[in-house]
Amino acid sequence: GAVVSQHPSRVICKSGTSVKIECRSLDFQATTMFWYRQFPKQSLMLMATSNEGSKATYEQGVEKDKFLINHASLTLSTLTVTSAHPEDSSFYICSAKRQGGIYGYTFGSGTRLTVV
């Protein structure tokens, strides 16, 4: 099966610091990875779409300079929250689309970010 590993599962950081979240496809190559943000008791909000080797496409209202996305290989994408503030505290989830797959999206287990 398709497995996506997301790390860390939980992180607490101080205001002003940066945090990196990794998303790896373990047993398949992912042409496209997606990063979502989920507020408590709400749906997933797509932040950006990243394709391997190219710049990420950000959704309207998402700050590119704050949420840096790198998709350096077909199995790894990272989201870096720069200069984090308490309002960035949220649940972040990545999703990977299998190369050549037909509408196969696999989700990571999510990262709970708390900025204090």
Next chain:
Amino acid sequence: AQSVTQLDSQVPVFEEAPVELRCNYSSSVSVYLFWYVQYPNQGLQLLLKYLSGSTLVKGINGFEAEFNKSQTSFHLRKPSVHISDTAEYFCAVSELQQGGSEKLVFGKGTKLTVNP
């Protein structure tokens, strides 16, 4: 742009009772539909998907959904629920983006609570 409406934010049921979680989407020429389940502090797990063919789709954990084009609906059903089915359920539709890539658009979710 596609939109997904999950009509019920919360659905409480008793164990072994049947359940239906409703989902409507905005119409499109072609549409691909998904149901995901999310347990607390976890990512999303695919329950089932409709791409084409038979309008009745069977998924994991005894769930099924019926695609109804005329009513633009994709309701999720289970004839007899278990306590372990307590979770958040998300309906999603795929949407083509500029450049040919696609993304998932999610509904707001339905919290299913199964009581003993």
